[in-house]
Amino acid sequence: MHGDKQQPGPKTLTILLPGGSLPFGVLRKIDELGTKFAFDLYLSTAQNLRLYNIEESVLPVIKEELTRLGLKLKGPGLFPVPRICIGKRSCNLGQIDTMDFSEKILARFGAMTGVKPKFKIAVAACPAACSNPVMTDIGIIATRQGFDIYLGGKGGSQPKAGKRVMRGADEEQVLKVISEVVAYHNQSPAKKQRIGKLLDDPNFPYRDEV
Ligand code: SF4
Numbered sequence: 001m002h003g004d005k006q007q008p009g010p011k012t013l014t015i016l017l018p019g020g021s022l023p024f025g026v027l028r029k030i031d032e033l034g035t036k037f038a039f040d041l042y043l044s045t046a047q048n049l050r051l052y053n054i055e056e057s058v059l060p061v062i063k064e065e066l067t068r069l070g071l072k073l074k075g076p077g078l079f080p081v082p083r084i085c086i087g088k089r090s091c092n093l094g095q096i097d098t099m100d101f102s103e104k105i106l107a108r109f110g111a112m113t114g115v116k117p118k119f120k121i122a123v124a125a126c127p128a129a130c131s132n133p134v135m136t137d138i139g140i141i142a143t144r145q146g147f148d149i150y151l152g153g154k155g156g157s158q159p160k161a162g163k164r165v166m167r168g169a170d171e172e173q174v175l176k177v178i179s180e181v182v183a184y185h186n187q188s189p190a191k192k193q194r195i196g197k198l199l200d201d202p203n204f205p206y207r208d209e210v
Pocket residue numbers: 085086087088091092093094095124125126127128129130131
């Protein structure tokens with residue numbers, strides 16, 4: 001989903017929900033604020049929670065209440081929260097605990113600022129790939145032999161499947177690939193750049209399909 005561009009009129013806020021996890025305490029607070037300030041809710045395809053139709057005058061109060069709960073709000077320059085399938089916590093095909101792996105990714109990269117926009121990460125716990133990793137800029141699929149990593153996938157009007165650049169990787173290798181690809185993406189000259197456009201650069205670190 002595209003960003004929360006604040007136009008004149010009612011405002012929006014997007015709460016980042018790692019792994020699409022919505023704790024009951026947060027749910028109760030949203031219910032309380034929604035009842036008081038009459039905004040609407042949308043569960044985004046990126047597994048975040050968008051509050052929209054917020055009256056401008058109450059926006060600071062809502063922001064303060066949400067950040068006091070420890071919630072992170074969507075904003076420019078943040079590292080993307082991985083979109084994940086439910087994984088082995090609730091699917092018997094899952095090879096990994098995707099929530100746990102998403103937390104590891106965010107523990108390593110979540111504090112980054114100034115991250116260039118236009119890339120997403122998706123993790124699936126088995127080759128059924130329910131979180132659509134192959135069509136995502138950085139896609140990770142757990143298999144019985146380790147992680148397969150895809151780069152450069154995208155949806156939109158000209159969808160493209162990502163290129164598989166590694167098979168059977170372990171967690172540390174996945175984190176290394178993410179680190180190198182994000183660093184390369186960040187130093188690329190265009191302001192916004194899909195990773196798929198970088199795959200053929202002579203210095204791109206993962207050029208070969210495997
Ligand atoms: S990708 Fe596999 S493990 Fe994840 S929800 Fe789909 S079937 Fe289950």
